Amino acid sequence: MTTLIIGGGVVGLSIAFGLLQQGKSVLVLDGGDGDFRASRGNFGLVWIQGKGVDCPSYSNWSRRSAGLWPGYAEDLKKLTGIDISLSQKGGVDYFTDETELKDRIAALESLKQAVGGDYPFEVLDHSGLKKLVPEIGPKVIGGLYSPMDGHVNPLLLLQALSSAVRRLGGDLRTGAQVVGIEAADRAFSVRLANGDRAEGEAIVLAAGLGASELGPELGFKAPVRAQQGQVLITERLPFFLNYPSGTLRQVNEGGVQIGASKAEIGADDREDLGTIAKLARHAVDVFPHLAPVNLVRSWAALRVMSPDGLPIYQRSTKYEGARFVTCHSGITLAAAHARLLPDWVVGSNQVPDLSDFSEARF
């Protein structure tokens, strides 16, 4: 049985990798370079603190994925030789505003209770935080540390996944824009923009923002929208930052990545100077020694958002073998997608309970 996967971003490739590890046959069809591709423009966090504040099962699912990450990264390294620079020493969120800090502490406390108490985090005042991260500036009033958080090099992840899929015998076709689907319960035939066709007995729609167009052909609502995020990166610096935060991290090559903004402006991936300045100002507020440092690059990319920001894992109500997968934190969830979703895709008994993430909620 061949599973067709539409979309070769981190979501589609992680599922492909997991299926191939189980010995399944996979054909990944990935669109053109003009497509929006969140997997090539993201911040690279494997982030848990604060996720699922209104949905404990999302918090648990993300945390389960974080727990699977070391083995997932190790599998990729063994197979491809690519070290994707996973670090899970914990993460710190920095606060310059008292009310924001108080609100976040209250949210984490309530989430901690909702998940049964096992939710490690520490509230640090300025001096406590300075012991952990000596470079913080006087505007930082405190922060939240959690050992659950980490980060990775997301471009190396994508490269390793592509290589792993091919090494395991998967067929990964690029420039393969799917423009139509003919479906029956266990027989799918997709039409490509270049006139080619591809066939499979199961299909996974993992096309990011492209899913909204193809979804209805498989019986999905696929209600995804774009949310723009801008990111900056500095020149390479001596290593000083051991812990990533939601807005600042030092990447494995030494640059400090600053981001990411959130803008509901539709499918617009152009940067603007106002946002870049705001992000840079925040970075200098937290780490004043960054003020004279050069920025070498900035970019905007589009997040793939469901209406409530939670993932969607949906079996088609029309066709037995069709699945739809999308999420807004595809790096964090990549390990769960590789290790746990294949069983759900092939419909075996060991499926994780994903009922909270069905499309029925919309």
Ligand SMILES: Cc1cc2nc3c(=O)[nH]c(=O)nc-3n(C[C@H](O)[C@H](O)[C@H](O)COP(=O)(O)OP(=O)(O)OC[C@H]3O[C@@H](n4cnc5c(N)ncnc54)[C@H](O)[C@@H]3O)c2cc1C
């Ligand atoms: C600025 C920013 C920061 C982020 N930071 C983080 C973070 O720190 N941690 C985290 O966990 N997540 C983060 N994310 C989210 C993460 O990047 C996404 O969840 C993830 O990349 C989504 O992967 P995807 O494969 O679903 O989508 P994409 O990467 O968009 O891939 C979809 C693929 O489908 C293909 N496609 C589309 N239509 C078709 C078609 N018709 N036929 C064939 N192929 C098609 C496209 O070519 C594309 O390659 C961030 C995102 C952004 C934008």
